[in-house]
Amino acid sequence: MSFQKSKFHHPRLPVNDLGLNYRDYEGALSTLCAGCGHDSITSAIVQACFELSLPPHQVAKMSGIGCSSKAPNYFLNKAHGFNTVHGRMPSVTTGANLANRELTYLAMSGDGDSASIGLGQFAHVVRRQLNMLYMVANNGVYGLTKGQLAATADRGMKNKVGEQSLFTDIDLCVMALQLGATFVARSFSGDKKQLVPLIKAAISHQGFAFIDIISPCVTFNNHPDSTRSYDYVHQHITTAAVTDFVPVKQEITSDCAAGICEDICLHDGSLMRIHKLQPDYETKNAMKAIVDIETHKKKGEILTGLFYLDANGEHYHEINNTTDTPLNKLTQDDLCPGSRVLSGINDSFR
Amino acid sequence: MKTTDTSSYQHFLKVVDCQHACPAHTPVPEYIRLIAEKRYTAAYMINWESNVFPGVLGRVCDRPCEPACRRSRVEEKPVAICRLKRVAADNKEDIHPYLPKVPTEKNGKRIALIGAGPASLTVARDLLPLGYDIVLFERDPKAGGMMRSQIPAFRLPETVLDEELNYILNMGVESHFGEDISSLSNLLKSGFDAVFVGTGAPNGRWLTIPGHDQVNCDGSTSVDTGINWLSNVTFGHNDSAPKRVVVLGGGNTAMDCCRTAKRLGATEVTVLVRSSFAAMKASPWEKEDAQAEGISIKANYTPIEYVLEAGKFVGVNFEQVTSVYDESGKRTLSNTGATLFVACDLVLVAVGQDTAFPWIERDIGLRFNKWQQPALNKATLQSSLEQVFFGGDAAYGPKNIITAVANGHQAAISIDIFCQGKNAETDRPESAFNLISQKMGIHDWSYDSNIDHQARNLVPHISWEEAVKTLNTEVELGFDEKLALEEAQRCLNCDVHTVFNESTCIECSACEDVCPTDCISFVDAGNEENSEAVNDQHILSQLKVTELNPEQELFVSAPLKTGHLMIKDEDVCLHCGLCAERCPTGAWDMKKLLLDNIAATIK
Ligand SMILES: Cc1cc2nc3c(=O)[nH]c(=O)nc-3n(C[C@H](O)[C@H](O)[C@H](O)COP(=O)(O)OP(=O)(O)OC[C@H]3O[C@@H](n4cnc5c(N)ncnc54)[C@H](O)[C@@H]3O)c2cc1C
Ligand SMILES: Cc1ncc(C[n+]2csc(CCOP(=O)(O)OP(=O)(O)O)c2C)c(N)n1
Ligand code: SF4
Ligand code: SF4
Ligand code: SF4
Ligand SMILES: [Mg+2]
Numbered sequence: 002m003s004f005q006k007s008k009f010h011h012p013r014l015p016v017n018d019l020g021l022n023y024r025d026y027e028g029a030l031s032t033l034c035a036g037c038g039h040d041s042i043t044s045a046i047v048q049a050c051f052e053l054s055l056p057p058h059q060v061a062k063m064s065g066i067g068c069s070s071k072a073p074n075y076f077l078n079k080a081h082g083f084n085t086v087h088g089r090m091p092s093v094t095t096g097a098n099l100a101n102r103e104l105t106y107l108a109m110s111g112d113g114d115s116a117s118i119g120l121g122q123f124a125h126v127v128r129r130q131l132n133m134l135y136m137v138a139n140n141g142v143y144g145l146t147k148g149q150l151a152a153t154a155d156r157g158m159k160n161k162v163g164e165q166s167l168f169t170d171i172d173l174c175v176m177a178l179q180l181g182a183t184f185v186a187r188s189f190s191g192d193k194k195q196l197v198p199l200i201k202a203a204i205s206h207q208g209f210a211f212i213d214i215i216s217p218c219v220t221f222n223n224h225p226d227s228t229r230s231y232d233y234v235h236q237h238i239t240t241a242a243v244t245d246f247v248p249v250k251q252e253i254t255s256d257c258a259a260g261i262c263e264d265i266c267l268h269d270g271s272l273m274r275i276h277k278l279q280p281d282y283e284t285k286n287a288m289k290a291i292v293d294i295e296t297h298k299k300k301g302e303i304l305t306g307l308f309y310l311d312a313n314g315e316h317y318h319e320i321n322n323t324t325d326t327p328l329n330k331l332t333q334d335d336l337c338p339g340s341r342v343l344s345g346i347n348d349s350f351r
Numbered sequence: 352m353k354t355t356d357t358s359s360y361q362h363f364l365k366v367v368d369c370q371h372a373c374p375a376h377t378p379v380p381e382y383i384r385l386i387a388e389k390r391y392t393a394a395y396m397i398n399w400e401s402n403v404f405p406g407v408l409g410r411v412c413d414r415p416c417e418p419a420c421r422r423s424r425v426e427e428k429p430v431a432i433c434r435l436k437r438v439a440a441d442n443k444e445d446i447h448p449y450l451p452k453v454p455t456e457k458n459g460k461r462i463a464l465i466g467a468g469p470a471s472l473t474v475a476r477d478l479l480p481l482g483y484d485i486v487l488f489e490r491d492p493k494a495g496g497m498m499r500s501q502i503p504a505f506r507l508p509e510t511v512l513d514e515e516l517n518y519i520l521n522m523g524v525e526s527h528f529g530e531d532i533s534s535l536s537n538l539l540k541s542g543f544d545a546v547f548v549g550t551g552a553p554n555g556r557w558l559t560i561p562g563h564d565q566v567n568c569d570g571s572t573s574v575d576t577g578i579n580w581l582s583n584v585t586f587g588h589n590d591s592a593p594k595r596v597v598v599l600g601g602g603n604t605a606m607d608c609c610r611t612a613k614r615l616g617a618t619e620v621t622v623l624v625r626s627s628f629a630a631m632k633a634s635p636w637e638k639e640d641a642q643a644e645g646i647s648i649k650a651n652y653t654p655i656e657y658v659l660e661a662g663k664f665v666g667v668n669f670e671q672v673t674s675v676y677d678e679s680g681k682r683t684l685s686n687t688g689a690t691l692f693v694a695c696d697l698v699l700v701a702v703g704q705d706t707a708f709p710w711i712e713r714d715i716g717l718r719f720n721k722w723q724q725p726a727l728n729k730a731t732l733q734s735s736l737e738q739v740f741f742g743g744d745a746a747y748g749p750k751n752i753i754t755a756v757a758n759g760h761q762a763a764i765s766i767d768i769f770c771q772g773k774n775a776e777t778d779r780p781e782s783a784f785n786l787i788s789q790k791m792g793i794h795d796w797s798y799d800s801n802i803d804h805q806a807r808n809l810v811p812h813i814s815w816e817e818a819v820k821t822l823n824t825e826v827e828l829g830f831d832e833k834l835a836l837e838e839a840q841r842c843l844n845c846d847v848h849t850v851f852n853e854s855t856c857i858e859c860s861a862c863e864d865v866c867p868t869d870c871i872s873f874v875d876a877g878n879e880e881n882s883e884a885v886n887d888q889h890i891l892s893q894l895k896v897t898e899l900n901p902e903q904e905l906f907v908s909a910p911l912k913t914g915h916l917m918i919k920d921e922d923v924c925l926h927c928g929l930c931a932e933r934c935p936t937g938a939w940d941m942k943k944l945l946l947d948n949i950a951a952t953i954k
Contacts, residue, residue, distance in 0.1 A: 002794035003929055007802035007867045009425040011896045011923050014869070024867075036859040036935025044864035191860055219859060219935045231857045235913050 006030050023051035028078040033068055036223075038190035038216030039138045043075045045193050046107065046136075049200035050077060053248070061097055061104045065090040065119060067111035068145045069138035069216070077107075088119025091126035091135075095317075098131055101327040102318050105204060106133035112153040113143040116171045120152075123173070127180040127209055132316040134203045134210045137173055138190070140218035141229040148221025155298075159226040174308060175294055177211040178287045183314035184210035185290065186307045189234055190217070198246040198273075199307060205246070207268040208316040215303060239297060241279050241306035247272040267312050275307065284310045352876075352887055352907045352916070360784035363944045364952060365903065366921045367846045369432055372419035374757035376952050377401040379416060379432055380846040384798065386435055387839040389832075394439035396449050401949055403473050403519075403756050404498070406511040409437030410827065411502055413634065413751040421845055424899065424923050425868065428807035430841045431830075438835040440511070446518075451480040453522050458482035460770045463543040465532050468496020469752045470743025471549035472519050473759025474766065477950065479522045481767060486543070487524050490531040492586070494520060496551055497744075498752060500582035501604070503611050504823040535711045535739070545738045545766045548725075549755070552744040555579055556703040558599065562657030566664050566698075573664035574657065577608040577701030584611055584822075592617040593696030597667055599623060599654055600701035601631035606638065608699040609646045614822045620645075621693060623652040623667075625684060627674050640826065643815045652691060653684060657698070666694035704749045724748070730954065731765040731775040732758060740765055760950035782951040786942035789847055789928075796941055798847050800928040802867075803840040810834075844926045846944045851917060853909045856938040862930035868923040869895040871930060876916050894918060 006027070014022040026047040031040050050060070060080035062073035066087035073082050081104065085093040094106055115123045115137050126135070141154040150158070153173065154166040177185045184206045188196040196214065203210035215234055217223055223230040228237075247253055249270040257264050257274060265273040265284060275284060283289055290308040297304035324331070355362055365371050369379040378397055385394035398405035402412075412433050420429030460483050464471040467489035475485045493499060494516045498507065520526060532538055538546060555576025557563065566574045577600070583589035592615035598608045601624030609620045622641070624631055628650040631638060642648060652669040659665065671689040674682050706724065711717055718726040718735040725734050725741055732740050742758030744750060765775035789796045811828045812818070818826045830838060863871045874893040877886030891898075898905065900922045908917035931939035946952055 003800060003927065003932055005801075006865065006929060007925055007927055008804060009802060009867060009925060011869045011899075012424060013896045013899055031865075031933075034935065035933045036857070036861045038859070040864055040933075041860050044860075191858065193860075217859070219857075223857075223935075231859055232912070235858065 004030060017051055018054040019056060021051065021054075023047055025079075026051045026057060026077055028073070028075040031072075031075045033071065033075075034220045036219035037068065037144075038140065038214075038218070039069050039072045040075065041190040041193065042109075042136065042138055042196070042214055042216055043072050045190075045196040045200055047076050048193070048197050049204065052197070053201055053204060055105060055204070059104055061106050063090050063094045063097070063106060063108040063133075065110050065114035066145070067114045067143065068218075069109055069111035069140075070114055071145075072109050072138065073107075088114055088117070088122055090114070091119065091122040091131075094133055095126060095129065095131055098133060098317070099323075100329045102132070102323070103327050106131075107204070108133055108135045110135065110137050111144070112137055112139045112141065112151040112173070116152040116173055120171070124176065124180055127177050127182050127211070130181065130183065130209045130314065130316045130320060132207055132209070132318065134200070134206075134212070136200075136212050136214060138216040139173070139213050139229070140216050140222055141227065142218050142222045144218045144221055148218070155228045158228050161221050161224050172294060172298075174211065174213045175291050178291050178309055182211045182309070183208035183311040183316075184307075185287075185309045186211070187213045187215070187294075187303075187305045189215045189238055189303075189305055191231065191234070192238070192305070195240065195243065195305065198244050201246040201248075202244065202267065202271075202273045202307075205267045205269050205271045206310070206312065208311075208314045215305075234303060237301060237303050239302045239304055241277075241293065241304055241308070242282050243276040243278060244307050245274040245276070247274055265310055265312055273307070273310065278306075352890055352905075352918075354909045355904070355906045360782060360944065360946060360952070362904065362906070363784070363786070363848055364946070366848060366924075367944065368419040368421050368903075369416035369430075370846065372415045373402070374415065374754045374953065375401045375760060376946075376949050377416075378846065378946075378949070380842055380844050382439060383430070383432070383435055383839050383842040384844070386438055386835060387799070389836075391439050391442035392444045392446060392449070395443040395446060398436055398439060399446070399518075402753060403476055403759070404469060404515045404752065405436050406440035406515050407498055407507060408753060409433060409435075409440050410511070411507050412436070412753055415753070421843055421923070422841060425925065426804075426806070431807055431810070431838050434810050434830055435835060435838060437829045441829055442832070450518060450522070453479045454482045456482065457484055460484065460544040461486060461542065462766060463488065463538060463541075463546045465538075465546065465548050466496060466550040466743075466745070467491070467494035467526070467528070468549050468551050468743055468755060469498060470551075470745070470755035470759045470762075471496075471547060472516065473756045474547045474549070474742065474763045475524050476519045476522065477760060477763035478766065479519075479524070483770075485524045487526045488530045488532050489526070489528050492528050494526070494528070496549075500585050501578055501607065503581070503584070503607050505610070505614065505818065505821075505826050506607070508823070508825050533710045535717070536715050539715070539738070543738070544770050545740060547762055547766065548739065548741045548745050549743045549759070550706070550708075550745045552704040552706045552749040553578075554705045554707045555700065556705060558654060558700050558702060560654055560656055562659060565659050565662070566657050569662060571664070573696070574698040574700065577604045577699045578704060580699050581607060581611060584615070589615075591615050595619045595695040596697045596699065597621050597623060597693055597695040598699045598701055599667075600703075601626055601633055601650075602701060603633050603637055604704075605699075605701040606633045606641050608701050610641055610644055610819075611822070612697070612699070613644055613646060613819050617697075619695075620647070621695075622646060622648045623654065623669060623693065624648065624650050625653040625672060626682075627651060630674060630682070644819050645815070655690075658692065666692055667698060668692050704744075706745055706748060728776060730779070732762045733765055733769070733775050737769065757953050761953050764950060780948060780951045782946045782948040784947065785945045786848060786850055787945060789941045789943055794932045796847075796928055798844050798941070798943070799840075800844070800926070800941070802843070802925055802927050805837060805841060807841065808834045808838045845924075847926050847928075847941050848944055849919065849924060849926070849930055850940050850942045851906070851908055851919070852938045852940070853911055853917070855936045856911055856917065857936055858911055858913055858915065859935060861933040861935065862939060863895070865929045865933040867927065867929065868925055870920045870924045871895075872918045872920075873911075873915050874918055876910060876914060890916065890918065894920065896920070899923060
């Protein structure tokens with residue numbers, strides 16, 4: 002059994018603007034089950050952060066409890082991180098983000114962590130428009146506790162021991178759309194061509210970005226009755242639109258043909274180029290996105306891609322008009338400017 | 352892209368870079384693992400099977416395996432394969448119990464071998480256990496060929512050579528030392544069933560520059576060919592060198608000449624070579640050792656004249672040149688205009704060797720090509736005279752010991768088939784192969800899959816000051832056990848293959864994600880309507896990292912359930928087994944390649 006991955010790498014690995022190669026963004030060797038979809042998400046995050054040239058020490062990895070919430074240990078081992086309690090990642094992230102708005106918040110949660118015990122926390126962090134990337138590894142079960150059905154499991158689906166999901170499933174993308182998230186997407190752990198640009202765009206996006214990532218649990222939810230197995234997902238996935246992420250510095254070469262292609266400029270000047278696969282696809286209509294998701298679900302299809310994007314929406318700090326200086330950088334003098342300033346303020350009320 | 356053919360061993364053998372690069376296909380990783388287990392005798396015997404002279408080759412092999420070693424693609428230096436071979440030879444126990452038994456009842460076929468170099472002796476070793484009578488003719492007083500006459504004892508001690516020659520000679524060779532074969536036609540009349548010509552490339556080339564015809568006329572030896580001079584040293588006809596010696600040439604012979612001259616008393620030894628220092632033919636380690644012994648190497652000088660004063664040789668004139676390479680990499684020398692006179696007492700010309708076949712009559716049906724080399728079938732080494740076979744330097748000009756050995760194996764197979772009345776090419780055997788799973792438990796392997804990141808160990812040697820004082824003291828000391836065990840850990844076990852099973856893969860990409868060297872890519876196969884070239888381009892564009900070495904073919908799977916292909920870049924795989932450990936369905940397994948007839952894999 003290997004506990005370490007060799008540090009030898011391909012001699013041709015490209016390096017990014019910081020002179021790092023993608024392997025510099027890795028973490029410990031995963032201890033999840035062999036074949037777990039979460040590991041593919043990990044590798045997509047590593048690739049996205051590498052391609053964005055994120056300085057690892059400017060990233061905070063946040064998670065709750067679950068196999069999915071263990072995943073941050075397996076990427077960006079030079080970043081900050083907080084593995085919180087079950088379902089409470091959003092509050093801890095809110096606190097961290099308040100204290101230091103300059104870090105990039107990458108949050109990884111599970112469908113149990115977010116749609117069951119943490120549903121309230123999830124709803125409120127969306128409402129709050131916290132500037133973060135919130136990813137859910139959606140496997141339809143509680144993997145870590147041996148495969149109980151999660152609230153995201155499609156109604157009627159059976160788990161490995163034959164127990165049926167009797168209740169309506171929760172669609173976290175639909176909830177996020179209802180509650181005002183400004184970036185909402187769904188993807189599949191096995192489709193890195195789609196997932197990596199989405200993660201890059203979501204990180205560049207200023208505001209609350211949510212990606213629900215179908216991520217098969219190979220041990221407890223990969224059986225023939227499952228709607229989250231590799232085979233089922235491979236067969237039922239449909240893509241609304243293919244997204245490319247074009248960073249600020251890169252020149253945009255080809256034209257964007259009207260009708261089938263759309264360029265969306267993100268806050269930092271980078272661009273999302275959307276190639277529509279469904280003719281009536283729109284990125285600015287949350288209501289329609291909800292209808293699209295539900296309509297495909299009725300047909301037994303899993304719709305993936307970017308559902309909604311409002312590149313100009315406000316985020317938590319903007320809504321609250323907080324100071325541009327991160328709170329953790331405010332000094333005693335900034336916070337307590339002394340009696341002379343106080344008397345000035347008092348004078349202004351006289 | 353064509354699905355990789357796994358019905359024969361070819362693809363797998365190619366992945367084992369060192370073994371594939373070794374002309375005799377020595378199973379390198381297998382013997383290195385045995386060394387790691389301190390099973391030196393077993394490690395030696397694996398070598399002995401393939402390369403016949405492990406103690407010799409563990410010291411002086413040309414080591415084509417090392418530049419090929421995969422390790423040098425992921426870090427700076429290859430595994431010290433050659434030095435490890437010596438470790439097996441140095442530490443083995445008595446191997447006599449493991450030597451093949453030679454039948455007392457012979458098969459009635461008599462084979463003549465001409466020359467007692469490594470090529471002939473390999474043929475002898477391979478054929479004796481099959482019941483052949485082997486009759487060996489050698490003009491020198493002892494066996495070994497150039498291993499004895501040319502390679503100095505400070506690189507290859509006589510005891511090591513004798514020991515390994517005797518394993519073969521004692522198998523029952525009928526040896527005729529001191530017997531020069533001067534007519535093939537006569538030999539053929541003596542009723543041999545086949546003849547093997549392993550006479551090497553015994554003629555040193557001279558340089559016919561102005562002054563060539565005048566030197567040595569006074570009875571002195573002012574100019575000699577390097578190989579003449581070296582064999583005179585070996586056989587005791589020459590035990591001193593004058594003060595100032597110039598060696599012409601930049602190959603291994605030049606290196607042996609200059610180092611030997613220094614040991615025989617020369618105080619000013621200069622090697623002058625036409626090429627640049629980097630382009631010299633000598634192995635890098637030979638150059639390093641010569642320089643360490645205080646020999647000056649002057650690159651970019653071409654000799655133009657032997658200078659005589661009053662009929663007496665006084666030195667050599669050189670012109671300075673620079674090497675200019677055209678686009679195809681072809682070198683031309685251009686003159687800088689500068690000249691240099693080097694005064695000296697002895698010139699050793701080491702600019703090449705040639706084969707010599709004055710003893711083969713040209714009217715007996717043995718065809719020669721336009722370079723006066725025998726026309727041979729490359730696969731069988733058979734000449735146009737069907738009972739005459741060639742090998743070693745005699746076959747294709749000067750190469751090295753391991754090539755001579757490989758040729759010996761090839762020719763032995765041919766001779767055996769021929770003597771059974773069959774066709775040496777079309778009835779040739781092919782090796783069977785097997786892939787043995789190394790799985791022990793869920794994630795446990797019977798080989799050490801851990802990757803060691805240590806740099807290559809340097810081999811200890813006696814001090815350079817001591818080295819030049821005696822002619823026959825071996826310079827290199829070889830690895831001690833500690834260094835050997837450390838060095839053995841560096842081997843990546845390239846013979847333990849990643850074997851892929853399409854039918855069980857669920858395309859979860861776990862293997863692709865975990866691979867430290869980005870070997871594995873799951874790709875879209877393209878469109879049936881497109882041409883093959885377009886689809887190939889499409890596939891290659893999806894590889895995680897572009898291929899480093901197109902020589903090492905990609906492994907291409909059959910289409911998977913989704914129609915995608917799994918492409919594996921075999922070139923930089925560390926054989927770490929992580930892909931197999933992370934595969935949920937066991938679609939990957941780590942399997943060791945076993946070849947059942949290595950000699951038959953030599954093509
Ligand atoms: C100075 C020098 C250093 C070298 N160093 C190395 C080294 O470090 N590593 C390496 O791998 N290779 C080295 N080589 C090359 C290597 O020695 C040869 O490639 C190898 O020995 C060739 O083997 P062979 O069996 O073909 O012939 P040889 O070893 O040349 O043996 C041929 C034998 O045939 C005998 N012979 C020839 N004609 C007749 C005849 N008509 N009748 C009877 N006998 C005859 C010769 O006397 C000789 O003994 C070196 C060569 C030289 C010159
Ligand atoms: C307060 C609390 N309640 C229950 C648990 C037990 N528990 C651990 S992980 C988990 C579910 C995790 O499911 P999910 O978030 O979907 O992660 P997965 O393992 O499927 O990736 C539960 C219920 C806990 N750790 N803490
Ligand atoms: S139990 Fe399921 S979710 Fe957890 S590591 Fe294993 S495969 Fe992944
Ligand atoms: S053994 Fe597997 S994981 Fe390891 S380097 Fe080779 S392909 Fe990659
Ligand atoms: S880990 Fe196994 S099942 Fe998964 S993609 Fe690789 S070979 Fe296929
Ligand atoms: Mg889950």
